[in-house]
Amino acid sequence: MSDNNNKNFDNDLNAKTQVINNNRVREEINDLEATKQINSGEINKILSENGKNIADNIKALDSNNQRSIDEEIEDSIKKMVAEETSVARAYMDLGKTESLKYQPDIKLVDDVDDTKIINPDDTVVVPEDKKKKLDKKTKYTIIAIAATVVILLAVIISVAIINNNSTKKSYSYNYDKGMEYYNDGDYSKATSYLKTASLTSKGKTNLELKMALYECYYKLEDYDSAIETLKDILSYDDEYDKAITALAKLYAKLEDGESLTELINTYKDTSMKKYIESYIVNAPTANKEAGEYDEDIELTLESSDSDTTIYYTVDGSEPTTKSTQYDGTAIKISTGTTTIKAIAVDNIGVVSDTFSAEYILVYGKPDAPDISPSSGTYAQGQVFSITNIPEGATAYYTLDGSTPTTSSTVYTDEVELPVGNIVVSAIIVSEHEQTSSVTKRNYVISASASYTRAECLSFLQDKLVNKGVLTSSTKLANGNAADFSYVSNTQVDSISMYIFKLIDKQTSQVIGTYGVSINYGTVYIISGSEGSYSSSVL
Missing domain, CATH: 2.60.40.10 (Immunoglobulins)
Structure with a gap:
């Protein structure tokens, strides 16, 4: 061989040598040599085989869980596109090769045993006499086929990726993964999967799943998310006792009295009351x-x-x-x-x-005044009294028969009636300014002759026996002898009186000072000292 021929041979060899990784390419070359065209059935066969390989790879990788599925799919795409591109280039090279000269260090296709798989490290060269030049139509057909193969492969891979993403978003996948992490106590990872599962149509109604999600949030101290999850559960089943109990407990833990009160008011009148009863505050x-x-x-x-x-x-x-x-x-x-x-x-x-x-x-009127004595004729010196004045009330009276008002005389104690025909009228006014009806008494008071000192003393003794001060006219209630000492004849509160002192003879103790009206025989208790006496009817 001449140097020029060898040089041409080397150039052609460098430009046209194609690395082929399996027997399938060799078979396709032989088929093309015979027919110079590839039919659609062959394309479908190639695509079907490649698609099956992708599915198998995805399944294996998912089960092994060594690398992410997306990464393995990406590697598969690169590998398959490279293979199909190699095939297409090999087809085209058949039509370009003019002549090849044998080189002893290169393995030719004819030297390879058909039953033996070529080592990927071996270089295979298609000999000149095995190649036939393709016409222009065939070349374009090959290019179109190669492009179609690549496009269809991309479509298959895209579908695989979509299916994989759909799997990742599926209820079963996320539920299983979430519960696995939940049972392992990895609440952070469990939360991500369980939340995704809960957003699916099936997960939205799985309240046990959502309770597990709540517990994850609770363990992670994400109490806001925990509360929202419990509220979400109750939006699907407002009588879900586990959620009611957990929500009440969480509100109490957070000392959120306002929210706990709202929860109590929601369930206190329902069959769910028992789940919030321990938090109820009783009304005053x-x-x-x-x-x-x-x-x-x-x-x-x-x-x-x-x-x-x-x-x-x-x-x-x-x-x-x-x-x-x-x-x-x-x-x-x-x-x-x-x-x-x-x-x-x-x-x-x-x-x-x-x-x-x-x-x-509604304040009622006080009872009418009770005036004693009753109407009648009495001797000079007679007194009247009002006996039923309620606490806080005031009695008013007149002696001329007119109706008393709050401007009339205030009753404070017994009142001695003057001589003549006297009409006493009285009312009681309560502290709430409610006025009783009027009570009236008609008295005829006649003047009487003067009583002697002895007569007045007798009136006094009789009165003291009547009051229990004496047991007899001469003996005290304590059994000691009684003695009366005359003091004077004087005016006390405009009444002429004889003044006497009652003395215990054994002890010489003064038991009391008394006055007896000279004109009426009325007995009075005397207080004060001589010259400034005051009196009250005994």
Whole structure:
């Protein structure tokens, strides 16, 4: 061979030598040599085989879990595109090769045993006499086929990737992975998978799955997400007891009294009450029932729960923690209609139901005055008295028969009636300014002759026996002898009297000082000293 020929041979060899990695390419070359065209059945066969290889690779990789599926798919795409490109180039090279000269260090196709798989490290060269030049139409056909193969392979790979992504988003995949991590105590990883699973159509109604997701958030101290998950569960089943119990417990842990109160109000009147009952704060109670009263009320409030604070209003408005705080002092209700409302609030802010009571004060009129003695004729010196004045009330009277008012004379003690025909009229006015009806008595008081000192002493002794001071006219109730000492004849409170002192003879002790009206024989108790005596009827 000449140098030029050898040089041409080397150039052609470098340009046209194609590395072929398997017997399939050799078979395709032989087929092309015979037919110079490739039919569509062969393309479909190639694609089918490649697609099956991809599926097998994906399945194996997913089970082994050594590398991500996307990475393995990417490697498969590169490998298959390279293989198919090699095949297409080999086809085209058949039409370009003019002549090849044998080189002893190169293995030719004819030297390879058909039953033996060529080592990938061997170089295979198609000899000149085995190649035939392709016409232009065939070349274009080969190029089109190669392009089509690449495109279809890309489509297959894309479908595989989509299917893989769909798998990653599936309920079963994420549920299984999430529960696996959950059972292993890896709550962070479990959260990601369980959340994805919970967003699927099947996962949305799997409340046990969502409870597991809640527990993951709780363990991770992501309490906001934990609360939202429990609320989501209750949006599907508002009587899901596990979620109600967990939500109440979490609100209590976070001392979120407002939210816990809202939860209690939602379920307190339902069959779910037992799951929140331990957190309920009882409403306050009062010492007086609502209703009508004819006297002032002193109202006290109390709570049956410990560590609570009571807030109240007296105008019927709803109480809050900004209302008046009850400090244990009685609330005085004294006029008209008063509506008391109160709440109890525990130490984390859970609010009770509202206590509400309406108190109506309707003050009745006092009873009419009870005046004694009854109407009649009496001797000079007779007195009258009013005996039924309620505490806080005031009695008023007149002696001329006119109707008394709050401007009339105030009754404070027995009143001696003057001589003549006297009409006593009296009323009682309560502390709430309610006025009784009028009571009247008609007295005829006649003047009498003067009594002697002895007669007056006898009147005194009889009165003291009647009052139990004496057992007889000469003996004290203690058994000692009694002695009366005359003091004087004097005017006391404009009444002429004989003044006497009662003395215990054994002890010389003065038991009392008494006065007897000279004109009427009325007995009085005398207080003060001579010259400034005052009297009251005995």
